[in-house]
Amino acid sequence: MSDAEHRFLLRQARPFRAAAQRTPGPVVPDGRVAHADAHRWHGRPTIGGVRVTVFIRDDTDQLQARPDNQSLIADLRAVVHTVVPVNVMHQKIAVIDEQTVMMGSLNSLSQSWTREIMVTMRGGHFARKSLEHEHAELFARPPKCARCGGTSIELRRRTNGTWFWRCPDTACKTGANGRSNAWNMDIRLGQGRR
Missing domain, CATH: 3.30.870 (Endonuclease; Chain A)
Structure with a gap:
């Protein structure tokens, strides 16, 4: 350097x-x-x-x-x-x-x-x-997982631009068939913004 x-x-x-x-x-x-x-x-x-x-x-x-x-x-x-x-x-x-x-x-x-x-x-x-x-106020307050109660929630964005919370916990992420079935919840930003 x-x-x-x-x-x-x-x-x-x-x-x-x-x-x-x-x-x-x-x-x-x-x-x-x-x-x-x-x-x-x-x-x-x-x-x-x-x-x-x-x-x-x-x-x-x-x-x-x-x-x-x-x-x-x-x-x-x-x-x-x-x-x-x-x-x-x-x-x-x-x-x-x-x-x-x-x-x-x-x-x-x-x-x-x-x-x-x-x-x-x-x-x-x-x-x-x-x-x-950056939606900092909203994104700084992730919810608890509604399925397992976990607090390590991830922030993600769908291909259509919608932001959502997702639980990465293995218990929530994997369904009975072994495929992903993670708990998630869309985030409403208001004022028509994504």
Whole structure:
């Protein structure tokens, strides 16, 4: 990594560090979950009074399904309020304090060695519009599975554009004939949007 790229990554971390100083949380400067602090935050509904929601790729992603990455996801679940797996997700967006929006190709929680970009924009109006466009408020509150009561619900999108919740639990996913029969529930976005 060149010096210029290193400085770029340090600049990109500034909004996260500033938010962490206002509301102490479990993220270390390089963006990885602070394993030692996981027990300190576990079970709290918010971190420093701030609701933290992270959208990740679901287990159908080959890298996400690897055991070492599943371990990191378990650590993440221990320190943030909500982790929502999303099928076929590729957005890289961070919204901090409804004031700062970061968009680009940088994987904030897993950057290692690739060249990436992240544009930072400040402004409450743009931040709120970004959250609205991504249906963040609705998607940050997955329901429990109506069949098994499980809470690890995935967010998916049908080919017709309709968003829906789906239970990935094996008991719900496999029917008597061995084929997929996962519990799912369509999401109504309102205002004719999908």
